[in-house]
Amino acid sequence: MLYIKCPHCGWRSQNEFSYGGDATVKRPELGKEVSDKEWDDFVYNRKSLRGKHWELWQHLSGCRQWIKVERDTATHEIFKTLKASEEIS
C-alpha cells in the first residue's frame, strides 16, 4: 500500500485516496472550437508511461482535495506531491 503525503493533511495510506489519472492533461477551454483529434487526445488517448508520471489523486477519505502526485509507475516511488493549485514544474 502506497504512502502518500497529502499537501494538506500529511502522510496518509493509499486507502484514503482514489486515483484520478494523468495530471498533465488539460481540458480544452469551454466554448472553443476543438478538432476531433484534439478532443480524442483529451478524452481517450493516454500514454502508458513506465517511469516518472504526474498523476491526480483525490484525498477522498480525508480533506477531499484533489492533489498532484509524481510517481514512478514501475517502482511506485513517489517524488513529489502538489496541491491542485500548484503548477507541475
Added chain:
Amino acid sequence: MNQSFRLENIGLINRNKKLSFKFNGKVYYGYEGDTLASALIANGVHLVGRSFKYHRPRGFFGAGVDEPYAIVQLYRNGETEPNIKATEQELFEGLEATSVNCWPSVNFDIGAINNFLRIFLPAGFYYKTFMWPKSFWFKVYEPFIRKAAGLGVASIKHDKERYEHKYEYCDLLITGSGPSGLASAYAAAKNGAKVILAEDKSRFGGTLLTSEVNIGNQSGKEWAESIISELKEMPNVIVKNRSQVFGYYDHNMLVMSERVSDHLPKTKKFHPKQRLWYIRAKEVLISSGSIERPIVFGNNDTPGVMLSSAAKEYLKVYGVLVGKNPLIFTNNDSGYETAIEFQKNGINPIILDTRKDPKSEIVDEAKNLGINIKFSYVVVAAKGYKKVKSADIAKISEDKEQLGIVENIKCDCICVSGFWTPTIHLASQSGNKTKFKEDIDAFVPGISKQNETTLGAANGTYTLEETLKKSFETGHKLSKEITKKDNKISFPNVIEKKSTAHDKFWCVPLPKGKNYKRFLDFQNDVAVSDIEIALKEGYRSIEHVKRYTTLGMATDQGKTSNLNGLQLVSKIENKVVPAIGHTTFRPPYTPVSIGAIVGREIGKHSKPTRKSPMHSWHEKNNAIFVDAGVWLRPRYYKQGNENLFEGSKREAKNVRTNVGVCDVTTLGKIDIKGPDAAELLNRVYTNSWLKLPVGKARYGVMLREDGIVMDDGTTTRISENHYHMTTTTAQAANVLSHLEYYLQLVWPELNVNVVSTTEQWAGAAIAGPKSRDLLSKLFPNSDVSNEGLPFMGFIEGDLFGVKARIFRISFSGELAYELNVESDHGIFMWEKIMEIGEAFKIQPYGIEALSTLRIEMGHVAGSELDGRTIPYDNSLEGLVSKKKDFIGKRSLSRKAFKAEDRQKIVGVIPLDKKTSIPEGSHLVKDFNAPLPNPKLGYISASCWSVEHDNPFSLAILKDGKNMIGEKLFVMSPLKNKVIPVKIVSSHYVDPKGERVRS
C-alpha cells in the same frame, strides 16, 4: 503410549503440565510447550503423511517454518483447518490431527502405487500425461488426481472464529528475535526509537536457545531472556511472539500475521483467532536468520532423515530424541554441534564428514568426547521404507566423483547438514537486488531499494560476535537518525566456538547400477532426475524449470530446496549459480489463512449499512428490506401473506388512485453555494441554468466528458447563491467527486463550495392524485395550490413546528411532492404524514412500487443510465442545449452518437399481455435465426403496469425511433424463454405529462 524418546533433564517444556492429544485417532501425551511435531517424535511417531506425487512415506524434516513434510489436518473446537505444519502447531489439551494426502490410511496408502509406477510421473507429468485425449481431462484425470493427491480439506462451514486487522506505525520493525534481532532492537529501543520486534515462534531467542555460547557472562539463552524481559517493559517497544512478518510491500509497509489463539484449545471470549498487522515502518531490520540446507543422497526423503539443526532443536528445546542411534551427515561444523548434544545426553552418534581433515575448536571437542567420526564419508542411500533402519555409506574420492566400497551401518535417523541458506525472502520482496556470496554458496541481500537492512545469518554472517556487533551498531545508528538521541549500549563480552570452512559438496553421486531417487523438493517430490529431464527437454530459465518440475512450488515455497535446485542446474549447465539467478520471492513467506486476510469485513461487516431515520418505522410496519448500494431500503410493506409481486402492485395502484408515501432519504444531496453556483450548474448539466428563478427546481442530466450520461436529478434554487442538488442514490459519491474535480482543477476561478448533505436531510415523497389534499393538511399555513406551488416549485413550510422544504417534483409521474426535514425530525415527519394521510387512504410504498411507477411512465433510472447511453438513447435530447457548452458536449458530435439508426429507449409489451419479460433479455427479429443471432437491443427494466394491468418493459433498441409498432422477439436463453412482443412508446402512462401539472 509412553514418551520413550523424551529425555529427563533437558528442554524448555513444562513437565508439570501433561497434555493429551490424538493423532490419526490414537491418543498420545506430550507437555505444555511442545509442538505437535515434538510431541509425536517423543512418542516415537515418525510417519505423518504421504508425499504429493508418489505418496512416499513422510516424516519430519525440520522443526519450524521450513518444514516440507509434516502437514496435517487440524481439528480444534469443532472446526477443522487444512495444511497445518506439525512443526509450528503448538500442542494443547485435546488437540486432534490427522494425516493428509493418504488414502485409505497413512500406513497403507493406495496412491503409493505411483511410487512403483513412477516411470509415468516424470518432470512435467501434468502437462504430458494428462493432456490427451481432451475429453479425458474432466472425466478421468481430474477426479483421479483430486482424490489421490491434494493436501488437506477445507471446511465448508462458516468460520465462527474472529479475525482482526490492526494498523501500526513504528520507527523500526525488526523481524526475528535471534541474536541480531535482539541486539538491534535493544540498541534502538534504548535510544528512544519506537520499535516492533516480531518473532515467528512462541519462544524468543532464535538460535540462542540451542547454541552453546556465552554473552556477557550469561548463557545465550539467559541473555536473550534478560533482553526480552527488559524490552517488554519499555513503553516504546512492542514485542510479539507467534507473529510472522510474511510480506514486504511498497513504501515500507509490511504485513504480519499474529497467531493469537491457535495455541489454545479454544479462542477466549472477545479474542480473535488471528490478527493481521499492517505495519508502516520507517526502517526495517531483517533478522530472519538462515535455514539449514540438506545434502542430496539416495532415498533422502525416508522418515528419519532430517536437518541436523532440527534434531538439535528437538533435543535442546523439547528434550526429545529424534533417534537413539543417530547418524550425522555433514559438510560443515554445524553437524558436530548436534553430535555433541547427542553425546552429552548419553547417545552415541556417528559423524560422516564429507571433508578430509577439518580443523576447528568444534571438531576437536567432538574428537575429545570420543565421537566416532568418519572423514571423507558420505551417505549413499537411506534404507528402510517407513523409517530409516540403516544407511549405505561409502568413502568418497577427493574430487567427489568416485564412491568407495558401499557399507551398510545401522542407524535410526540421519541428521543432515549441508550448510546454511540465509532467509532473504523479505529483503527480496522489498525490491532488494540480491547477490550471490561465493563463500557460503548462497544469495544475500544486495543494495536496498526501500529502507531495509539485513543483519546476522540472514545476511550471511555466521559468527555471533560479528552479528551482535553489527546489530548493536545498526540499531543505534538507525534510531539516532530518527530520534536524534545518542544513548549507546556497551558491547558485551562474547564467547563462542570457532568453526572452519564448509565443504561445497551438496549431492552424493549414485553408486554404479543403482537408481535411487534423490530428492530436491520434498513436498512436491522433485528429484534430481526430474531437473535433468527438464534441462534435456530444453528448459533453461530457472523460472521455467520451476514451473515445469514444480520445484519450490509447494506450501513450503522451497525453503529447503531452492538452492540445491540451483546448484544442480548450474552443474548441468556448467554455469555459475549467480548466472542462473534465483526465482522471484513473493509474499507471503508462509501460508496465511484466508480468515486473517479478510479480517472483520465479512457478512454484514463487509460494507457499512446505512439506514434512513425512518428505518425503525419501516421495520415495525413489516417492510421487507433490500440492499440499495450501502443503504437498506424497504422493497415493499408486506400485508398478510402477500408476496413481492402482490404487495408492490397494491402499493403502486394506491399511488395511482389515492396517495402513497415513499422514503427517499437515500437520494444523494449536495449543497452548492457561492456567487458562481449557477455558472457551475450551467457547465455541469446539459440544459441551461442561468435563468432559473429562486424558488424553482429543474431537472438536469450530467454527462461525462465522453458524452455518456453520468447521472440525473433535480436541483433547486433555494436563494440567490444557494442551490440544492439531488443525485441518484448510486452515484451520490461520484457526483460529488466530479464537482470537486472541476472546481479544484479545471475551473478554480469559480467561486463555489460544494458539500454532501445526504445524511442531513430526511426525505419523503408523497405521490398520487390526493397528495395536494394531504399536503394542505400538513401545511395549513402554506399556500400549496397549483398557483401557490406550481409544478417544479419550491417553498419552505412549517410542519407543526418543524421547518420543512417542500419540492413539487415527481418521479412516479403523478401529482407529487418531496418533503425534506432535518434528519432528526424524519420520524416525526413520517408519522405525521401517515397520521394525517389516513383520511386519504395513504399507504407507504417501497422501491419495487417506485420502480413500477417510473417504468410505466418511461422515466429513466440506473438501469438505463448504465454508463453506456447518451442523452438521445434515453429520449433526453430535448434537455441538451444547443447554445452553451458543457461537460461532454463535444463528444456528442461523434459519428456513432449521431448515427441515423442510433439506439433509443422504447416500451415493450408481450403480445399475449401476460408473460413477464426477464430483465436483461435480448431483442431479436427472428428467434430461429442461425447463431450468432443479431441482437437489436436489450430489456433494461420490467414491471407489471398497474395502469394497464399487463407486463410492460423498457428497452434500449437499435433504431428505436423507427421501431414503434414493430413486432420482435424477446430471448432469454438463461430462462429459456422466447416471447413475441410489440414495440411501443416508452411513455406508457400519461404520455403528455398532464398529471404532474394538475
